[in-house]
Amino acid sequence: MDIKISPSILSSDYANLESELNRISNADLVHIDVMDGHFVPNITIGIPVIKAIKRVCDIPFDVHLMISNPYDYVDAFAKAGADIICFHIESESNVEATIDRILFLGKKPAIAIKPDTPVDAVLPYVSKLAMVLVMTVEPGFGGQSFMERVLPKIEAIRNISSDIDIEVDGGVDYSTVQLAAKAGANVFVAGSAVFGSDCPSDAIEVLKNNARNHSEE
Numbered sequence: 079m080d081i082k083i084s085p086s087i088l089s090s091d092y093a094n095l096e097s098e099l100n101r102i103s104n105a106d107l108v109h110i111d112v113m114d115g116h117f118v119p120n121i122t123i124g125i126p127v128i129k130a131i132k133r134v135c136d137i138p139f140d141v142h143l144m145i146s147n148p149y150d151y152v153d154a155f156a157k158a159g160a161d162i163i164c165f166h167i168e169s170e171s172n173v174e175a176t177i178d179r180i181l182f183l184g185k186k187p188a189i190a191i192k193p194d195t196p197v198d199a200v201l202p203y204v205s206k207l208a209m210v211l212v213m214t215v216e217p218g219f220g221g222q223s224f225m226e227r228v229l230p231k232i233e234a235i236r237n238i239s240s241d242i243d244i245e246v247d248g249g250v251d252y253s254t255v256q257l258a259a260k261a262g263a264n265v266f267v268a269g270s271a272v273f274g275s276d277c278p279s280d281a282i283e284v285l286k287n288n289a290r291n292h293s294e295e
Contacts, residue, residue, distance in 0.1 A: 079264035081289045082106035083282045084140045084245065088122065089269030095127075099135045101278045107140040107162070109247070109267045112155075114145040117169060118218035125151075125158045132159030140267075142190060142247065144217050145169065149176045156183040164188035164211050164245075167199050177206050188245070192217060193225050197234045208243060209265065210235055214258070215248025224249030229261040236262025252288055259289040 084107035090098040099108065110128060115121040128139065141160035145151065148165035149172065155163055163180045167173060167189050180187035186208035189200050193213055200210055212231050215222035225248070235244055245265035246258040255266050268285055275281040 079241070079243070079293070080106075081259070081286050081293065082243070082265045083272075083285050083289075084109040084265055084267045085272040085278065085282065086111060086247075086267050086269035087273075089273040091273075092123075095131055096134045098273065099131060099137070102137075102272060102282060104279050104282055105137055105272075107265070108135060108137045109140045109142060109269075110160075112141060112143050112145060113218065117146045117166065118144045120218045125154050128155065128160065129158040138162065140164070140245075140265075142211065142267075143169075144190075147171050149179060152176065152179050152185075153183065156180070156185050160185060162186045162188055162209060164190050164209065166190045166192070166217070168192055168195060173203060177203060181206070188243075190217070190247075191231070193228050197231045200235070201238065204235070204239055204242060209245055210242060211245040211247055211267075212263070213248055214246050214250070214254075217248075222249055224251075224254040224257075226257060229257060232258060232261035232263050250285070252284055255285050255289045256292040259293040262293075264289075264293065 086109040113120045113122045138161040140162045143165045177187045188209035190211035244263045246263045247267035250268045251271040
């Protein structure tokens, strides 16, 4: 599986988003957290900001919808520039209908699961998905510690599908990226590990190399 790093702009300098994106020009994806203050207890950026930064960034947008009713908004996010649209299986929208709508719009569908959501919940949909996002922290806030107890979920999904992208989000750094890669993940969301470094592009390469070395074990 290709190793991909998806820096989370949740940890970037919002006053200088264009220059921040230029600092991660070697990233495989740009991870954009959308929070509605209802599904999770926080509010972040939305459609207008995604539309604006799409004009200055050629890296595919990995949009993570932490919102209660994703089905109602997938059209708008697709139009704004999302390339991957990830929604939570714990949301209130019909899962099958939301996946089908994302596919109809020509975008890649992904499902996210919280740390305490069983893997079985996502398995019926794997054949239609481009990616499964396994949260390694509770969704809603950055800067949390990586939950190693979630690693068996990654292993279970990888055992079912050898070719689906498995993304991890939460507490990913130079060390935990190795654990996640060994479990079978190949897409890694990193916030402070990238944007908190003196040279984000170098941090991306270190994360990628660390993941690649351990995914081959």
